[in-house]
Amino acid sequence: MRANSTGVAPRSVQMEVLWSTMGVDNRRVTIIVPEGALDEPTEITIAEASEPVAGQGVGPVWELGPSGTTFSEPVRITIRYSPEDLTGIPGFVMPPLRLATKRGDEWQLLDEFFVATSRREVSGFTTHFSPFAIVATPPSELLAVTEQEGMVFAVGGVQLTTSAPVTLKSLVVGPAAVSYVLDALDEPNVQVELSGLRPGAELNVYDGSYRSQQPLHVDPIGAASYVQVLDGGTHGVWLQRGGGTVYIDADCPGCDVTGADCGLIGTWESAQKTCRLDAATPVLDNIEIVSSYTTLDCQSVPIDLSNAQHGGPAVVIGADTTDVLIQNCVIVTDDTSVLVGPRSAGARILSSILTTTEPARATVHVLAASTGASVEECEIDGAEGILLDNTIAPAVLGNRLHVQRGVFALGVAQADMGADPELAFS
Secondary structure, three states: OEEOOEEEEOOOEEEEEEEEEOOEEEEEEEEEEOOOOOOOOEEEEEEEOOOOOOOOEEEEEEEEEOOOOEEEEEEEEEEEOOHHHHOOOOOOEOOOEEEEEEEOOEEEEOOOEEEEHHHOEEEEEEEEOOEEEEEEOOOOOOEEEEEEEEEEEEEOOEEEEEEEEEEEEEEEEEOOEEEEEEEEOOOOEEEEEEEOEOOOOEEEEEEOOOOOEEEEEOOOOOEEEEEEEOOOOOEEEEEEOOOOEEEEOOOOOOHHHHOEOHHHOEEEEOOOOEEEEOOOOOOOOEEEEOOOOOEEEOOOOEEEEOOOOOOOOOEEEOOOOEOOEEEOOEEEEOOOOEEEOOOOEOOEEEOOEEEEOOOOOEEEEEEOOOEOOEEEOOEEEEOEEEEEEOOEOOEEEEEEEEEOOOOOOEEEEOOEOOOOOEEEEO
């Protein structure tokens, strides 16, 4: 039986409730009442509540009535969502969805639930009527798989599929963090497909540097693909929304005098190959150091990207660089504060205060075959601490870590710590 907002439910019925918004009928809620669940015919009502679910609600709240109606057998509730309902979810990884019901002043997740992603619907069972809604339940920590060979890899709801066998050094996933380290086995170029992303997201794929990027459009079912070039050894890749980047480079034509974009944020000292931040010039974009033997001295000038829309690591030490130094920085971001790029050597992060405000982010991420990277005398405050991801002989010395919400102060993903690793922090 069908009704726009009300209907009579006999003892044995599959009742589909249609809700009308601005004159257009949308099939948003289905209620299946098993035989014997009601003692007598009952008028069922449904209405869209005026207040959404606080936090991670997906779409409207639905008031099912009469409020307080109870059933002797569980009733199946199915709520459908639209792509537009997902736009308020932070990040670009599709989080697990659940049905929740409001009891008193609290929202509680239903224990039994089913998700049909292709039909964009979430189902659950209840024995009473009250407000119901779909809620997102993103993980509060980084999830990872390491050291696998094959063509299909998955963690945290994200699946990575390649057109030819590869060695996956690591795949790390959070609500707005996807990074992976790959080595080729036989084919130098492979097609990479990612699924489990937020439908419709517009992202970029970065291969070890902000300068090496490809656009990535996520289709309506949360999948996207691109060609990954895997020649030249280990590749560290990450996804993020697009955004501006300030490049510090002493080696491009004429850059020995200017430091490339250094003048946009500070002063370039060519003799020392050093970019010093200027307190009068706010830093509004990500920074990447792309030349070797180069220093970024923040001089305690704050870099606050906590409200930036594009995300991504605040400061990147570029791939294949040698002896890059970052010092005296005060960074606040909702993403990774400093990322050390793949195949770099001797990178140092010194005497800095690094804060990551959102969960499931590594505050410092040392990535993919970097050698001899060190984090020294820093104060680190974030959801997670320092992640050493397929690195060689790193050093972590004299740091103060305040990891309040996450699961690790020092995370090691298949790193070669060397015979006598240097690790010391409080």
